[in-house]
Amino acid sequence: MSEFVVHSVPGSPFGRSVLIALEEKxxxxxxxxxxxxxxxxxxxxARHPFGRVPVLEHDGFxxxxxxxxxRYLDRVLPExxxxxADVRQAARMDQVMNVSDWYLFQGVCNVIIFxxxxxxxxxGTVADEAAIERAMPQARTVIAELSRLLGERPFMVGEALSLADLQAAPQAxxxxxxxxxxxLTAEHPNLVAWIDRLEARPSFRSTSWEQLMARTRAA
Incomplete structure (x- = not known):
C-alpha cells in the first residue's frame, strides 16, 4: 500500500480528523x-489556494x-x-459533519479556542472575554444539539464509529x-462520556498534540 502524506499543523483538529482515519484504517x-x-x-x-489545512497527498493526487x-479515505481504504450502510444513518453522519464544520467550528471553536x-x-495575546461571551449562545446551542443527536448511543450515528465522530470529536x-x-456540558454528560470514550481509542491517543509534537521532533 502506498504512503499517504498529510500536510497539516500538529494540533489542528481538522488535520487530526484525517490522521485518526488513517490510524483506524x-x-x-x-x-x-x-x-x-x-x-x-x-x-x-500551491497545495491549497485558501491557505488552510489539511491537505492529503496520495500517489500524485x-x-x-x-x-x-x-470520504476519499473511506473509499480507497474500505476496511x-x-x-x-443504512441510508438514514449515513444521512445523519453527513448532518453531524456539517454541524461540526458550520456551527461547532465556525463561531464557537474558532473563537473560544483561539x-x-x-x-x-x-x-502571546490575552483572551478577549467579550468575544468569548458573544460566542457562548451559539456554543450552548450546538453542544445541546450534538448531545441530543448522540443520545445514549456510544457513537454519533449508532453502535459503530463513523466519519461523524472523526469530524466532530477533535473539535469538541x-x-x-x-x-x-x-x-457548556453541565447538562450534557453523554457528550463528556463520548469524548472520553473516543480519546481512549488508540487512534485518538496516537494523534494527540503531545504525540504529534514528539514525532515531529524525532523526525
Whole structure:
C-alpha cells in the first residue's frame, strides 16, 4: 500500500480528523508538519489556494477539505468502513459533519479556542472575554444539539464509529481544554462520556498534540 502524506499543523483538529482515519484504517502515512502560519506560504498555497489545512497527498493526487479527504479515505481504504450502510444513518453522519464544520467550528471553536488556547500560547495575546461571551449562545446551542443527536448511543450515528465522530470529536475535544467546556456540558454528560470514550481509542491517543509534537521532533 502506498504512503499517504498529510500536510497539516500538529494540533489542528481538522488535520487530526484525517490522521485518526488513517490510524483506524491501519494505513501507512506521514505527517508533513507545518508550523503555525506556514499554511500561508507560497509552497503550501500551491497545495491549497485558501491557505488552510489539511491537505492529503496520495500517489500524485492532491486533495484538500477535511470532509472530502475523509470520504476519499473511506473509499480507497474500505476496511473498516466508517460510513453506515443504512441510508438514514449515513444521512445523519453527513448532518453531524456539517454541524461540526458550520456551527461547532465556525463561531464557537474558532473563537473560544483561539482566545483561550492558541492566542495566548502561540501569539502571546490575552483572551478577549467579550468575544468569548458573544460566542457562548451559539456554543450552548450546538453542544445541546450534538448531545441530543448522540443520545445514549456510544457513537454519533449508532453502535459503530463513523466519519461523524472523526469530524466532530477533535473539535469538541479541543474545546474541552477551555474553562467554558464545563459550563457548556453541565447538562450534557453523554457528550463528556463520548469524548472520553473516543480519546481512549488508540487512534485518538496516537494523534494527540503531545504525540504529534514528539514525532515531529524525532523526525
Amino acid at each position: 491501519g494505513a501507512p502515512y506521514r505527517l508533513a508538519a507545518l508550523a503555525p502560519g506556514e499554511s500561508k506560504s507560497p509552497e503550501h498555497l 492532491m486533495l484538500y477539505e477535511t470532509q472530502a479527504i475523509l 473498516p468502513g466508517l460510513t453506515p 482566545q483561550r488556547v492558541i492566542g495566548p500560547q502561540f501569539f 475535544s479541543f474545546l474541552s481544554q477551555t474553562p467554558e467546556w464545563t459550563q
